[in-house]
Amino acid sequence: MGSGPGGLQLSYSLARSGVPHAVISADPSAGGMFRRWPFFQRLLSWTKPFAPEERGSRYYERYDWNSLLGDEDRLRAIQPGLMDGTSYFPARAEMEENLATFAREAGLQVRYGCRWTGTRRDGQGFILETTDGEYRCRVPVFAFGMAEPWKPSIPGIEAVPHYADTRAPETYAGKRIFIIGKEVSAFELANGFLPWAKQIVLGSPRPVALSVVTKSLVGVRARYVQPYEDHILGGGVMLVNATIEEVTRTAEGYRVRTTRSDGGGPLVFEVDDVIATTGFTPPLGDLRTLGAQTSGRTHIPALTPLFESIGLPDAYMAGTVTQGAPGLKKHGMPGSSGAVHGHRYNARILARHLAQKYFGIDPARPQLKQDEVLPYLLAEVTRAPELWHQKSYLSRTILVDAARGIIDDGILPLQLFVDSDGPDGVAVAVEANPAGDIYPAVYVRKDNAVTEHLLPTDPLLDFSTAEHRKQLADALKPLGL
Amino acid sequence: MASTPADLIDTLSGISLFADVGAAELNSIAHYVDERRFADGERIIRQGITGSAFSLILEGEASIRLDGKDYGTLGRGDFFGEVSVLLGVPPVADIVAARNLRCAIIAGPALEAFMLAHPTVMFRMLKAEARKLQRATSWRT
Numbered sequence: 001m002g003s004g005p006g007g008l009q010l011s012y013s014l015a016r017s018g019v020p021h022a023v024i025s026a027d028p029s030a031g032g033m034f035r036r037w038p039f040f041q042r043l044l045s046w047t048k049p050f051a052p053e054e055r056g057s058r059y060y061e062r063y064d065w066n067s068l069l070g071d072e073d074r075l076r077a078i079q080p081g082l083m084d085g086t087s088y089f090p091a092r093a094e095m096e097e098n099l100a101t102f103a104r105e106a107g108l109q110v111r112y113g114c115r116w117t118g119t120r121r122d123g124q125g126f127i128l129e130t131t132d133g134e135y136r137c138r139v140p141v142f143a144f145g146m147a148e149p150w151k152p153s154i155p156g157i158e159a160v161p162h163y164a165d166t167r168a169p170e171t172y173a174g175k176r177i178f179i180i181g182k183e184v185s186a187f188e189l190a191n192g193f194l195p196w197a198k199q200i201v202l203g204s205p206r207p208v209a210l211s212v213v214t215k216s217l218v219g220v221r222a223r224y225v226q227p228y229e230d231h232i233l234g235g236g237v238m239l240v241n242a243t244i245e246e247v248t249r250t251a252e253g254y255r256v257r258t259t260r261s262d263g264g265g266p267l268v269f270e271v272d273d274v275i276a277t278t279g280f281t282p283p284l285g286d287l288r289t290l291g292a293q294t295s296g297r298t299h300i301p302a303l304t305p306l307f308e309s310i311g312l313p314d315a316y317m318a319g320t321v322t323q324g325a326p327g328l329k330k331h332g333m334p335g336s337s338g339a340v341h342g343h344r345y346n347a348r349i350l351a352r353h354l355a356q357k358y359f360g361i362d363p364a365r366p367q368l369k370q371d372e373v374l375p376y377l378l379a380e381v382t383r384a385p386e387l388w389h390q391k392s393y394l395s396r397t398i399l400v401d402a403a404r405g406i407i408d409d410g411i412l413p414l415q416l417f418v419d420s421d422g423p424d425g426v427a428v429a430v431e432a433n434p435a436g437d438i439y440p441a442v443y444v445r446k447d448n449a450v451t452e453h454l455l456p457t458d459p460l461l462d463f464s465t466a467e468h469r470k471q472l473a474d475a476l477k478p479l480g481l
Numbered sequence: 482m483a484s485t486p487a488d489l490i491d492t493l494s495g496i497s498l499f500a501d502v503g504a505a506e507l508n509s510i511a512h513y514v515d516e517r518r519f520a521d522g523e524r525i526i527r528q529g530i531t532g533s534a535f536s537l538i539l540e541g542e543a544s545i546r547l548d549g550k551d552y553g554t555l556g557r558g559d560f561f562g563e564v565s566v567l568l569g570v571p572p573v574a575d576i577v578a579a580r581n582l583r584c585a586i587i588a589g590p591a592l593e594a595f596m597l598a599h600p601t602v603m604f605r606m607l608k609a610e611a612r613k614l615q616r617a618t619s620w621r622t
Contacts, residue, residue: 206513302518326517329588330532332589332590419527434590450530452530
């Protein structure tokens with residue numbers, strides 16, 4: 001369900017796996033939320049037309065966050081061919097064209113304009129009620145995105161427009177604007193309002209976090225940091241750490257009553273406009289009443305490492321909501337499942353899992369010779385896009401099986417390897433720490449006990465040095481590799 | 482049912498760790514923590530694996546597991562992971578979701594700032610640590 005990047009990637013990957021499926025979408029065409037947002041037109045995720053790796057190769061995906069993944073040349077690296085060179089952040093229309101091109105060239109069949117209205121259990125499967133009738137399936141996969149505007153329960157908030165209802169920027173000319181929130185979308189709007197607004201206040205209980213400070217994707221991305229600089233230089237943008245107590249309409253606009261969360265007492269703002277940049281929630285329909293568990297204020301579905309609903313077995317999620325499977329989240333750093341460059345790989349993994357578990361489709365994995373293992377793993381931690389985009393989350397997994405020999409088990413969730421019993425083997429990942437170091441991590445499973453080996457970083461991020469080779473070889477010794 | 486923000490604040494207000502915290506501060510804390518549900522059998526922190534977080538049980542139960550053997554059960558209001566975070570060492574045991582587990586989580590790198598910002602919570606944590614130490618050394622007396 002869904003024709004955004006999550007639904008399209010999964011459909012393609014299911015088709016490649018030989019799994020029969022149908023795709024429905026309430027939208028009129030491919031593109032998902034990119035048909036409407038970000039409000040200020042350009043994405044946060046980059047695509048570098050010119051990169052250290054050859055365009056169209058697997059390794060190039062590390063530099064192209066927006067193309068979907070195809071096995072055929074014509075389906076690879078579509079996004080850079082659609083960009084006009086004015087920015088390495090694609091415009092919204094360029095992203096939409098990227099997705100539409102992939103869907104068209106891959107021959108994906110989507111029933112557009114078909115809205116899901118209800119869900120029932122049907123023996124071992126499900127019945128999905130839609131505006132075009134009922135679909136009966138063994139497994140439903142929901143790739144509906146974080147598509148519904150969400151606002152917290154603050155008195156008066158119902159009169160406050162959401163980010164999704166932001167007007168054209170010129171209509172804020174000379175206005176005082178209070179933006180509820182201090183996350184990326186708040187800063188996106190504030191950045192866009194800088195040439196127009198008289199004053200901009202961003203207020204929420206939590207202090208601002210900047211990605212360049214957290215050294216991760218957590219926090220406001222560098223692209224939108226300008227309002228922060230304006231604030232610290234006293235230029236007129238205010239960042240206030242405060243609980244929003246109440247919003248009321250006044251003759252001139254709005255009154256926002258707050259209490260500072262740093263103990264500084266109450267603050268009241270008289271402004272012309274208020275906008276709630278308080279996030280989006282997935283349109284879960286009746287899934288929670290059927291048992292699907294969710295986490296947090298915005299009801300992100302709680303998922304297993306293979307993206308199955310916790311509480312609603314045999315129902316799966318794809319796309320941005322796969323962030324509900326947070327993985328190890330080492331040092332508090334999330335994976336990239338909330339964005340295309342992360343969840344496109346999750347879709348491949350999910351397709352493989354569904355094919356294997358529900359349809360008995362389980363192609364033989366490639367075998368490796370013993371002397372191939374070390375250089376292969378070093379190349380993977382140095383160049384594999386899956387490991388670089390989904391740090392501490394996805395891993396290259398190799399199994400040492402008495403019957404089958406040394407098996408390349410592919411790219412899989414690291415959590416699955418670390419937490420599951422199974423044959424002896426090794427999983428390698430790329431990880432980062434709060435100091436900003438990026439380094440390879442090696443997890444060796446021997447007799448169902450997992451040991452972690454963190455390899456050193458490298459100033460040029462080359463993890464195929466003699467030292468890395470030596471430390472990896474030492475880590476692999478218990479496996480006889 | 483999953484929580485609304487008000488639900489999370491209500492839940493936090495019933496946990497002894499926050500007994501000395503006023504409404505505004507509790508609201509702030511509710512925005513600071515991440516909330517997460519775990520499938521039964523899922524590990525929250527892992528023996529010997531670095532980079533883990535501080536977790537506080539909001540509902541459900543978790544098991545303390547060392548080398549595959551269970552050594553006890555944790556329930557609502559119990560917390561874990563702080564020793565590993567504060568000392569910068571890997572956890573010495575697994576904590577495994579046993580039943581309908583829902584936790585409030587503070588990432589390791591954020592714990593120090595959280596404790597310094599909320600000294601009454603830190604004091605309650607210290608008392609809990611003292612009780613653990615007392616239990617661990619009770620064989621001496």
